[in-house]
Amino acid sequence: MPTETHLLPATPEGVAQASAVLGAGGLVAFPTETVYGLGGDARNGRAVARIFEAKGRPSFNPLIVHVADVAAARRIVRFTEAAERLADAFWPGPLTLVLEARPEAGLSPLVMAGLPTVAVRVPAHPVAQALLTAFGGPVAGPSANPSGRVSPTRAGHVMDGLGGRIEAVLDGGACPVGVESTIVGAAGAPVLLRPGGLPVEVIEACLGAPLGAAGAGISAPGQLGSHYAPGAAVRLEATEARPGELLIGFGPVAGELTLSATGDMVEAAANLFHLLREADARAGGRVIAVAPVPDHGLGRAINDRLRRAAAPRG
Known part of the structure; x- marks a missing residue:
């Protein structure tokens, strides 16, 4: 049975309605500075299961939990020294930290996908x-799109x-960053799990040391080989x-x-998912070719998403 989806304005009344939907176990898509998230009460197993169902998302892929502030994050994860430093420098912002979950936080086990850690961020x-302040609890919020498809940066997406x-x-207009958050595993020695809207170089400067590389297996969102994919095939490094x-x-x-057109990385990141969608709509059976993007700063996140969009699909 289809669900009636209401488009709510980003007014106090719209936010109150969205909060009430979350409180009743419903799902609300909401804007962040990176992309739109698909929110459900992270403590409500049925709501979290519906997130997986709505997205068609593999159950082994964990979800990011969004909270209003660092104090709320402390209630659901155990902070390390590195996490303290990163949270102090970059929250609120496009950084997700993967830390040991507190059992007493009452999160649905589906959020962690069977892992002892949870991904958390303060948008x-x-x-x-x-919305997070009005709701007053942790909100599980992967990107608000069918799993593996292009992430949404506008309510219409x-x-x-x-x-x-x-x-x-909840319609908050276009997302200004346009690519998902950078994910850092910080339960032990800090490792880069996913490049994103906060450049890796900035994080490493804060820590005073390079980030380690992620190991094998899925330990955070966005690590599937084929992801962010339009319907059309994608070819990279195209000069014509x-x-x-x-x-x-x-x-x-x-x-x-x-x-x-000017080679501005910030503009490119903000446009990436919207243009992949636009290209898919225009392609009409054509392959989508993408010009080279330098692989530094935000370019690392852009290229990560493009490589996943172009990967062979299972």
């Missing part, structure tokens, strides 16, 4: 902050992908369009669409 977006599957979308291709340009490589 900076004012609408997300208003969410409606296109999840309309009829969730109760509400071949016959039967639609080219997304960057900098000096002009395309039918462009991430940033």
Whole structure:
């Protein structure tokens, strides 16, 4: 039975309605500075199960828990010295920390996907902050799109992908960062689990040491090999369009669409998912080719998403 999905304005009344939906065990998509998240009460096993169902998400892929502030995070995870330093420097913001979960926090085991750790972050977006404050509890919030597909950076993207599957979308406009949060495993020696909206170089400067590399297996969201994928096939490092291709340009490589004509990484990150969707809609059977993007700063996150979008699909 389809669910009626309500588009709510980012007003105090809309936030109150969204909070009430979460309190009743429903699902609400909400804006963060990175992408739209699909929120459910992280303590409600049925609500969390519905997140997996709505997304068609593999149950072994853990979810990020969003909280309003560091004090709320302390109630659900055990902080290490490195986590203290990173949270102090970068929260609220596009950084997720994976830490040992507190059993007394009452999180649904589905949130951790069977792991002893949980991914947690404090988003900076004012609408997300208003919702989390109004709700007063931890909100599990993966990206608000069908699993493996392009992440949503506008309310319309969410409606296109999840309309009829969730109760509400809180419309906060376009997400300013445009790629998901950087994920750092901080339960032990800090390791990079996923590049994202906070450049790795900035994190390493804060810690005074390089981040380690992630081991094998799924320990955080966004680590599946094929992810963020449009319907069309994707070819990377394209300097021109071949016959039967639609080219997304960057900098000096002009395309039918462009991430940033000036080579601005911030603009490219903010445009990435929206343009993948636009290209998919225009492709008409063509392959989507993407121009080279330098692999430093935000470019590392952009290239990570593009490699996953282009990966062979199971």
